[in-house]
Structure formats: C-alpha cells, structure tokens
Amino acid sequence: MRVVLNVTKENPANMSYRMQSPEHVIAEIYERPAFNIARSPTPRMNSATRVIGEDGMNGALLNQARQIEQAVARLSDDDLPAYIIDLGQIERNFRILKSYFPEYPMHYAVKANPDVEILRTLLSSGANFEAASLGEVDRLLSIGTPPQQIAYGNPCKSTRNICDLLDRGIRKFVIENLADLQRLLEKSSDVRIALRLNLTELRENHIDYGATRSAISEMMRAQPSLLTNVKGLTYYGSHTIGLSACERVIEEHMPWIEFINLGGGFLYEGLAHELRLGKSMGSFDFFTRLLAQFKKRTSVDFILEPGAVLVKNACHAVAQVQYVNDTNRELLYYHIDLGPTLGLRKPVSRILVYGDSGESSPSALIVDSTCAKKFVARLSEHAKLEEGDIIILPEVGMYSLPYICDFHLLRKPRFIYLRDTPSIET
C-alpha cells in the first residue's frame, strides 16, 4: 500500500487551516502493516519521509486516515465513486462548537453541504439553520424543521422570493439597503431583520454583499426611522474586522442594535484539530473572551452561522484512477472518476493514494474525468499510479456536494453514511 500526502498551493481564504508538516504522516502510514484494498501492493518508503510520534496534529491525521481506510475497506469497486459521510463526526463538531458558545444560537449555513442526512443530524443535535435559497428552505421544512429555526441570510432576493418565504413561515431576514428594507416591511411587519455590512472600506479588494459605512450614513440621513426596524447587524469575513465595523456602526448610527450575526468563517487550525479529535481543549477560548468583552461594551447578543467548520472533516471522497495521461512527459495527469463533480470547489490539501506500480514518477496533477479537467490536487514525486488505483480525498465535506451535477451524465458518487462513529483516539 502507498499513501501520499501532498500540500497544494495555499488557499489565501483558508490560510488559518493549513496543516502542520503533513509529510510526516506519510511515514507513519507507510510503516504500519499493508492495507490490502484493491491490488495489495508492497509498501514503499519515500526517501523524503521522516518518522514521528503519534501525538498532536500528526497523530490525529494518522488515526483519522486509519478510520477512513476501515470504511473504504468495506466498499467494493461497484460502490465507487463514493462519499463517506460521517454523521457521528458532524454531531461531535456541533457539540464542540456549541460548547464554546452555549448561550448563542447556532445557525448551520446549509450551502456548505445540503445533504439531507447531515441536516437531519444537525436538527436533532439542536441546530438552527441559515438558508440562502427557497430550495434550501423547502428541504429544511421537509425534514420537519420549524420555520422559526430558519433564518434567510441571502440579501439577494426577489419580491416573489420574499412572499414565498413569508408564506412558509420564515421571519428572519437580511437586508442591505433601504429599498430592500421597505419592500420587506410592506409585505410583513412581523419580521426580525439584520443589516448586512460590507467590509470593503476596511479591507481592500473585499468584494461582498452589504452596506458600507458611508452607505449606512446615507441611510441614516435619508430615513432614520425606517432603519430602526433593523435590530441586527451581520457580515461575512474576518471577525476582527467585522466586529470592529459593527461596533462603529452601533456607536455612530444604530445604538438600538440587539444582536450581531457573526456569519461563518470559523475554520481555525486549532479548532479544526479539536474537532477531528472530538474534544475541546480551549483553543477557541480567545474568541469566546473576545465576544464576552464586546457584549460588556455594547450589550448585544450574538448568533453564529457556521458552515464549513461543521462539515468539512466529516466527508471523504473515494475515487479510482480512471485514466493516466502521460502524453506530455513533463506533466502527468491522473483523471479520477469522482463522478460529475466538476472537480471539487477547492483543491484538496491532503490525499491518500492506494496502489503501487513500482514505477517512480515526478510531479502529477489529479484532475476530474470530465472534459472540464478540473484540478483536484497536485502530487510531488511519487510512485506512479495506475488505472484502478484508489484515491481518497479526506475532509472534502464543505461546498463539494453541490458540485455534483449532471455534467457528462456520469454516474454520481454513492453516499455511504456512517453513524455513531467513535472519536479519533491519539
């Protein structure tokens, strides 16, 4: 068996989530007894690897890899491509994040992964939800979510959308300008409204929905009494920038604000590690302290809207190499059959590869098997893969399922659900 770990180019939006020395994990995985899925190849040690202890981040990744392998071992070739969805991990993720913010409602951002079993799991764990389309709202209602537990977080909505949402009992909305606010209030006065802030003024090149501070000043001049219908502020992006923007708006314009919806973006490295392990170790205390201090100054309450952090580590994609393209010797392409996924939304940072042809290969790109040839991951020097070799893409739970579509009408990945899984031991 061979396991390759590889770090792709850094994703600036996700810098805090980079792993520590992932190459270390290779050595550990190489060293354990060969895992005989597929062609039961002979393990080969990569000269670049080093052996480390099984503790800390590396130990967690290693044990996670073992758990995933156990699940993959139960699959046959007919099950592939597959997504392994670990609902036990989702429950643990929710419980740990909630333990840091017991007093604040947590709305899962459905767009991160709208899988119905994930939604059911989060609903029974006590989550509320943030929906950004009518389809998401309908799916939530279809599994018995009370409409009071759903907030509509998308500022982009037609008047028709507003009517449809009100008909379904949705009462929590986000607006970004006066026309938007007026239009909503004309349809219902029984609504709880948050104003989305745009952080552009405070950070260059931050393109986003929402009102800038100067737009808010303008709104205050134009129709101050209309704005008093807004009881909350929200943003999406950096929490330090977002919170200070909220504080200025409260001080300068809207002292009546009752709550701040912090949006998402909670994938901090320390927290990601704790979630993987299934236990909180205080790495997020700095954030709870920050919120407590903020609350003391402004007496607002908070709402959280986590998406990625609740699902990323709970879904793993399993695919086979379908075609090896070495036409142009400088660069090797492995096309994997991950179904019609249009690749994945973000390149993955870590992969597990099974198979060993014995032939060494320099760098290669892993791409999807459609004519779009979407980039999935990059491999540095490695033992060449062959058709049929198995690739696992761990932790691709966020924003990947929506990329499964009808493109090329390929067979869609099968979803394999794991329930009641134990947390990773290190």
Ligand SMILES: Cc1ncc(COP(=O)(O)O)c(C=O)c1O
């Ligand atoms: C309004 C809003 N809330 C929450 C989220 C979830 O963010 P994340 O997946 O970073 O936690 C998003 C993501 O785009 C969003 O737009």
